[in-house]
Amino acid sequence: MILESSDSPIRYQASGGIAFIRMARPPVNALDLRMVRAVIAAFKQAADDDAVRAVVLASSVAKRFCAGLDIVGLVGKSPEQIRTLVHELYVGVSEAQYHLGKPAIAAVNGAARGGGMTLAVSCDVVLAAENATFGYPEIDLGVLPAIHFVHLPRIIGRHRAFELLFTGRTFGATEATALGLINRVVADAELEGETRKLAGEFAAKPEAAVRIGRAAFMRQVDLDYRRSIANAVEDFSNIAATDAAQQRFRAFAEKRRAK
DSSP states (O other), rough: OOOOOOOOOOEEETTTEEEEEOOOTTTOOOOOOHHHHHHHHHHHHHHHHHTTEEEOOOOOOOTTTOOOOOOOHHHOOOHHHHHHHHHHHIHHHHHHHTTOOOOOEEEOOEEEEEEEHHHHHHHSSEHHHHHHTEGGGGGGGGGGHHHHHHHHHHHHHHHHHHHHHOOEEEHHHHHHHTTTTTSSSEEEHHHHHHHHHHHHHHHHHHHHHHHHHHHHHHHHHTTTHHHHHHHHHHHHHHHHHHHHHHHHHHHHHHOOOOO
16 A cells, blocks of 8 residues: 555555545645655555455545645746646546546545545546535635646536636535536535445456446547646646746745735
8 A cells, every 4th residue: 555654645455346536635625746646545445456356535534625826836846846746636637537448436524625626537437515615716825727728618617617616616416416526415424435435336347347438438529638638737837837827826825815
Protein backbone atom coordinates (compact mmCIF):
# COMPACT_ATOMS: atom_id res chain seq x y z
CA MET A 1 0.00 0.00 0.00
CA ILE A 2 1.01 3.62 -0.54
CA LEU A 3 -0.30 6.88 0.83
CA GLU A 4 -0.75 5.54 4.34
CA SER A 5 1.51 7.87 6.36
CA SER A 6 -0.21 9.73 9.17
CA ASP A 7 0.20 13.09 7.44
CA SER A 8 -0.95 11.90 4.02
CA PRO A 9 -3.80 13.90 2.44
CA ILE A 10 -5.23 10.61 1.13
CA ARG A 11 -6.41 7.38 2.75
CA TYR A 12 -6.35 4.36 0.43
CA GLN A 13 -8.14 1.12 1.29
CA ALA A 14 -8.81 -1.85 -0.97
CA SER A 15 -10.86 -4.91 -0.09
CA GLY A 16 -13.51 -7.08 -1.70
CA GLY A 17 -12.58 -5.81 -5.15
CA ILE A 18 -13.28 -2.15 -4.26
CA ALA A 19 -10.67 0.56 -3.69
CA PHE A 20 -11.68 3.57 -1.60
CA ILE A 21 -9.68 6.75 -2.11
CA ARG A 22 -10.62 9.12 0.70
CA MET A 23 -9.45 12.71 0.70
CA ALA A 24 -8.20 13.64 4.16
CA ARG A 25 -6.98 17.22 4.34
CA PRO A 26 -9.13 19.04 6.90
CA PRO A 27 -10.88 21.33 7.18
CA VAL A 28 -12.18 21.36 3.59
CA ASN A 29 -9.90 19.11 1.49
CA ALA A 30 -8.44 22.11 -0.35
CA LEU A 31 -6.27 20.99 -3.24
CA ASP A 32 -2.57 21.77 -3.21
CA LEU A 33 0.01 20.09 -5.45
CA ARG A 34 0.78 17.36 -2.92
CA MET A 35 -2.86 16.40 -2.55
CA VAL A 36 -3.59 16.40 -6.28
CA ARG A 37 -0.58 14.18 -6.91
CA ALA A 38 -1.68 11.87 -4.11
CA VAL A 39 -5.11 11.47 -5.73
CA ILE A 40 -3.47 10.69 -9.07
CA ALA A 41 -1.11 8.18 -7.45
CA ALA A 42 -4.06 6.48 -5.75
CA PHE A 43 -5.91 6.13 -9.06
CA LYS A 44 -2.78 4.64 -10.60
CA GLN A 45 -2.40 2.22 -7.70
CA ALA A 46 -5.98 1.07 -8.17
CA ALA A 47 -5.41 0.72 -11.92
CA ASP A 48 -2.37 -1.51 -11.36
CA ASP A 49 -4.10 -3.75 -8.81
CA ASP A 50 -5.79 -6.65 -10.62
CA ALA A 51 -7.81 -7.44 -7.49
CA VAL A 52 -9.50 -4.02 -7.64
CA ARG A 53 -12.55 -4.03 -9.87
CA ALA A 54 -14.14 -0.69 -8.93
CA VAL A 55 -12.87 2.56 -7.43
CA VAL A 56 -14.58 5.08 -5.13
CA LEU A 57 -13.41 8.66 -4.61
CA ALA A 58 -14.75 9.95 -1.30
CA SER A 59 -13.92 12.20 1.64
CA SER A 60 -13.03 11.46 5.24
CA VAL A 61 -13.91 15.03 6.27
CA ALA A 62 -17.47 15.33 7.54
CA LYS A 63 -19.81 17.34 5.28
CA ARG A 64 -16.93 18.38 3.02
CA PHE A 65 -16.10 16.65 -0.24
CA CYS A 66 -13.57 19.11 -1.66
CA ALA A 67 -13.44 22.92 -1.64
CA GLY A 68 -11.33 23.09 -4.79
CA LEU A 69 -7.92 24.70 -5.17
CA ASP A 70 -6.13 25.91 -2.05
CA ILE A 71 -6.52 29.64 -2.74
CA VAL A 72 -4.31 30.64 0.18
CA GLY A 73 -1.56 28.51 -1.31
CA LEU A 74 -1.80 30.36 -4.63
CA VAL A 75 -0.84 33.71 -3.10
CA GLY A 76 2.50 34.83 -4.44
CA LYS A 77 2.97 31.80 -6.67
CA SER A 78 4.74 32.23 -10.00
CA PRO A 79 2.94 31.50 -13.28
CA GLU A 80 5.03 28.33 -13.59
CA GLN A 81 4.03 27.09 -10.13
CA ILE A 82 0.36 27.77 -10.81
CA ARG A 83 0.59 26.06 -14.19
CA THR A 84 2.14 22.95 -12.62
CA LEU A 85 -0.69 22.64 -10.08
CA VAL A 86 -3.47 23.26 -12.59
CA HIS A 87 -1.89 20.91 -15.14
CA GLU A 88 -1.86 18.12 -12.58
CA LEU A 89 -5.48 18.77 -11.59
CA TYR A 90 -6.81 19.10 -15.14
CA VAL A 91 -4.60 16.87 -17.27
CA GLY A 92 -3.10 14.55 -14.67
CA VAL A 93 -6.43 13.55 -13.15
CA SER A 94 -8.05 13.18 -16.57
CA GLU A 95 -5.25 10.91 -17.81
CA ALA A 96 -5.36 8.78 -14.66
CA GLN A 97 -9.13 8.34 -15.06
CA TYR A 98 -8.86 7.68 -18.79
CA HIS A 99 -6.45 4.79 -18.20
CA LEU A 100 -8.06 3.53 -14.98
CA GLY A 101 -9.57 0.46 -16.64
CA LYS A 102 -12.36 0.05 -14.09
CA PRO A 103 -15.46 2.01 -13.05
CA ALA A 104 -14.98 5.03 -10.79
CA ILE A 105 -17.66 6.42 -8.47
CA ALA A 106 -17.57 9.80 -6.72
CA ALA A 107 -19.36 9.78 -3.35
CA VAL A 108 -20.06 13.44 -2.57
CA ASN A 109 -20.79 13.73 1.14
CA GLY A 110 -21.02 17.53 1.40
CA ALA A 111 -19.68 20.71 -0.17
CA ALA A 112 -18.01 20.38 -3.58
CA ARG A 113 -16.66 23.50 -5.23
CA GLY A 114 -14.46 24.35 -8.20
CA GLY A 115 -11.67 21.80 -8.36
CA GLY A 116 -13.75 19.50 -6.19
CA MET A 117 -16.29 19.48 -9.01
CA THR A 118 -13.44 18.63 -11.38
CA LEU A 119 -12.60 15.56 -9.30
CA ALA A 120 -16.22 14.47 -8.96
CA VAL A 121 -17.14 14.69 -12.65
CA SER A 122 -13.92 12.96 -13.65
CA CYS A 123 -15.53 9.80 -12.28
CA ASP A 124 -17.96 7.64 -14.26
CA VAL A 125 -20.80 7.92 -11.74
CA VAL A 126 -21.56 10.58 -9.11
CA LEU A 127 -23.66 9.85 -6.03
CA ALA A 128 -24.44 12.63 -3.58
CA ALA A 129 -25.79 12.88 -0.06
CA GLU A 130 -28.88 14.99 0.54
CA ASN A 131 -26.76 17.66 2.26
CA ALA A 132 -24.30 17.91 -0.64
CA THR A 133 -23.92 21.31 -2.28
CA PHE A 134 -22.17 22.29 -5.48
CA GLY A 135 -20.81 25.43 -7.10
CA TYR A 136 -18.24 27.09 -9.34
CA PRO A 137 -17.02 30.11 -7.33
CA GLU A 138 -13.95 30.85 -9.46
CA ILE A 139 -15.52 33.90 -11.10
CA ASP A 140 -15.88 35.61 -7.69
CA LEU A 141 -12.14 35.20 -7.15
CA GLY A 142 -11.35 36.84 -10.46
CA VAL A 143 -10.24 33.66 -12.20
CA LEU A 144 -11.78 31.40 -14.83
CA PRO A 145 -13.55 28.09 -14.17
CA ALA A 146 -11.65 27.04 -17.28
CA ILE A 147 -12.00 23.27 -17.25
CA HIS A 148 -15.72 23.59 -16.57
CA PHE A 149 -16.04 25.55 -19.82
CA VAL A 150 -15.02 22.28 -21.48
CA HIS A 151 -17.15 19.67 -19.76
CA LEU A 152 -20.12 21.42 -18.16
CA PRO A 153 -21.91 22.52 -21.39
CA ARG A 154 -21.59 18.94 -22.63
CA ILE A 155 -23.24 17.61 -19.47
CA ILE A 156 -26.04 20.12 -18.80
CA GLY A 157 -26.21 22.28 -21.94
CA ARG A 158 -24.73 25.62 -22.94
CA HIS A 159 -27.22 28.03 -21.38
CA ARG A 160 -27.58 26.36 -18.00
CA ALA A 161 -23.79 25.96 -17.82
CA PHE A 162 -23.24 29.64 -18.53
CA GLU A 163 -25.58 30.68 -15.72
CA LEU A 164 -23.85 28.50 -13.14
CA LEU A 165 -20.32 29.41 -14.22
CA PHE A 166 -20.86 33.16 -14.42
CA THR A 167 -22.97 33.62 -11.29
CA GLY A 168 -20.87 31.27 -9.16
CA ARG A 169 -23.99 30.45 -7.15
CA THR A 170 -24.30 27.44 -4.88
CA PHE A 171 -26.92 24.78 -5.62
CA GLY A 172 -28.09 21.61 -3.94
CA ALA A 173 -28.07 17.92 -4.76
CA THR A 174 -31.67 17.88 -5.99
CA GLU A 175 -30.95 20.57 -8.59
CA ALA A 176 -27.69 18.85 -9.54
CA THR A 177 -29.64 15.67 -10.24
CA ALA A 178 -32.24 17.49 -12.32
CA LEU A 179 -29.43 19.07 -14.36
CA GLY A 180 -27.89 15.66 -15.04
CA LEU A 181 -24.72 16.61 -13.21
CA ILE A 182 -24.99 13.73 -10.75
CA ASN A 183 -26.68 10.34 -10.97
CA ARG A 184 -28.81 10.39 -7.85
CA VAL A 185 -29.24 11.66 -4.32
CA VAL A 186 -29.25 9.34 -1.31
CA ALA A 187 -29.87 9.96 2.37
CA ASP A 188 -26.80 11.25 4.16
CA ALA A 189 -26.52 8.17 6.36
CA GLU A 190 -26.90 5.84 3.40
CA LEU A 191 -24.24 7.30 1.09
CA GLU A 192 -21.52 4.87 2.14
CA GLY A 193 -23.77 1.84 1.86
CA GLU A 194 -25.27 2.84 -1.48
CA THR A 195 -21.82 3.56 -2.87
CA ARG A 196 -20.49 0.19 -1.77
CA LYS A 197 -23.55 -1.51 -3.23
CA LEU A 198 -23.09 0.11 -6.64
CA ALA A 199 -19.33 -0.51 -6.62
CA GLY A 200 -20.05 -4.15 -5.79
CA GLU A 201 -22.38 -4.41 -8.78
CA PHE A 202 -19.66 -3.09 -11.06
CA ALA A 203 -17.05 -5.36 -9.46
CA ALA A 204 -19.22 -8.44 -10.07
CA LYS A 205 -19.37 -7.94 -13.84
CA PRO A 206 -17.02 -9.85 -16.19
CA GLU A 207 -13.62 -8.20 -15.80
CA ALA A 208 -12.56 -8.22 -19.46
CA ALA A 209 -15.91 -6.88 -20.67
CA VAL A 210 -15.79 -4.00 -18.19
CA ARG A 211 -12.14 -3.17 -18.88
CA ILE A 212 -12.43 -3.25 -22.67
CA GLY A 213 -15.90 -1.74 -22.66
CA ARG A 214 -14.86 1.17 -20.44
CA ALA A 215 -11.87 1.89 -22.69
CA ALA A 216 -14.19 1.95 -25.71
CA PHE A 217 -16.65 4.16 -23.82
CA MET A 218 -13.89 6.60 -22.87
CA ARG A 219 -12.73 6.84 -26.48
CA GLN A 220 -16.26 7.61 -27.64
CA VAL A 221 -16.93 10.35 -25.08
CA ASP A 222 -13.44 11.89 -25.31
CA LEU A 223 -14.40 14.11 -28.29
CA ASP A 224 -11.15 16.06 -28.23
CA TYR A 225 -11.68 16.61 -24.51
CA ARG A 226 -8.07 16.12 -23.49
CA ARG A 227 -6.75 18.70 -25.95
CA SER A 228 -9.39 21.14 -24.75
CA ILE A 229 -8.39 20.78 -21.11
CA ALA A 230 -4.76 21.39 -22.03
CA ASN A 231 -5.92 24.77 -23.34
CA ALA A 232 -7.88 25.28 -20.12
CA VAL A 233 -4.66 24.94 -18.13
CA GLU A 234 -3.23 27.94 -19.96
CA ASP A 235 -6.43 29.96 -19.57
CA PHE A 236 -6.54 29.47 -15.81
CA SER A 237 -2.81 29.90 -15.25
CA ASN A 238 -2.58 33.12 -17.24
CA ILE A 239 -5.30 34.90 -15.33
CA ALA A 240 -4.42 33.46 -11.90
CA ALA A 241 -0.97 35.04 -12.12
CA THR A 242 -2.33 38.56 -12.79
CA ASP A 243 -2.14 41.24 -10.12
CA ALA A 244 -5.94 41.48 -9.97
CA ALA A 245 -6.35 37.77 -9.25
CA GLN A 246 -3.51 37.78 -6.74
CA GLN A 247 -5.14 40.67 -4.88
CA ARG A 248 -8.35 38.66 -4.59
CA PHE A 249 -6.41 35.60 -3.40
CA ARG A 250 -4.79 37.73 -0.68
CA ALA A 251 -8.16 39.13 0.35
CA PHE A 252 -9.53 35.59 0.58
CA ALA A 253 -6.54 34.49 2.67
CA GLU A 254 -6.95 37.48 4.97
CA LYS A 255 -10.74 37.02 5.16
CA ARG A 256 -11.54 40.51 3.92
CA ARG A 257 -13.44 41.92 0.95
CA ALA A 258 -11.35 42.50 -2.16
CA LYS A 259 -11.08 46.09 -3.38
